[in-house]
Amino acid sequence: MKIKKIVLHKVEIPIVTSFTTSFGTLTNKPTVIVKIETYDGIIGYGEAAAMPFPFYSPDTIDICMLALRDYIAPLVLHKDFPDVQSLMDSLKVIKKHTFAKAGLETAVWMALSIQQDTALKVLLGGTQNKVAVGARIGIKKTIEEILDEIAVKLEEGFQRIKIKIKPGWDITVVEAIRRKFGSILLMVDANSAYTLEDVKLFKALDQYSLTMIEQPLADDDIVDHSVLQKEITTPICLDESILSADDARRAIYLHACKVINIKPGRVGGLLESKKIHDVCQKHAVDVWCGGMFETGIGRAFNIAISSLPNYVYPGDISPINLFYVDDLVKDSFTVDHYGYVKVPEEPGLGFDVDEKKIERYTVEKVTIG
Ligand code: OSB
């Protein structure tokens, strides 16, 4: 694979509703679409779906634009790489910047899938034809509001409910949900809002049989997560803490988690996602696919990687129209009434990219090569 041209689109599609987590409220979710053209004329699209601010990770959308333009593109343009591994090896000199790397890497996978006329699922080693999907619900003003939203999501068929928690919006909410909905698959995501001082709260949460608690402590602290996991029975799931398969190996070694949420964007792409999946599988640690409010382009990669065998919990793969007013692919996926999305069997994304829509929502465009 030899890349001739890279076009970066900073895209802003208006959103349907804001979303509140422990780190703040999202009212606008720009993304970066990476378009590549190879010397044999194949087009690939990828997505760098970081946040607009550095509250989830140091990467932001503008930082992804800069990293791709000034550091990543110059290292890969006009060079022949026999495979994705060698291309990613050439980027190892760049520390982290995983979201930006994933933007390019996913575009390369799409091009490769077309070049080899083989579905992404097959290239990645996927075995599942459909992927279970869960609903994720932000922090609300009142408990009534969240109970109403959960009722709708369950009615629509979503297979599990993930709520966001923060100090003051945690155990009483979980209690109310359990009282109203009984033994549904329920999990909470703290986005690093707590410390080891809160062990008592986490012990109290144990009685609610949560499927898992996602990222309770700091993003750079697998040691404290290991201490916490020894104190509680609820499985800890790491999100922000895991940027690579090496991070996963270290977290497993320290018993810092029992589950890992793999987001291709956060870990630098699909190849690293697969490596994390494999390390986890070897050590009987379950994985599932998280999301970064990707558009239909990024979500297509999330669906493809979720077809690997050790993706056992429902993914954060809710349909695009629940968050954005529009999409960048023509017929995006839907979730059926049993809470499944079908894994595409066609080469490429499995969805037609709508170039006109990309242009319409582009607020900044950079061409390199
Ligand atoms: O912690 O999983 C998270 C979105 C942005 C940043 C962090 C997180 C999330 C989500 C979104 O939960 C899930 C989705 O993409 O639908």
Ligand code: MG
């Ligand atoms: Mg999370």
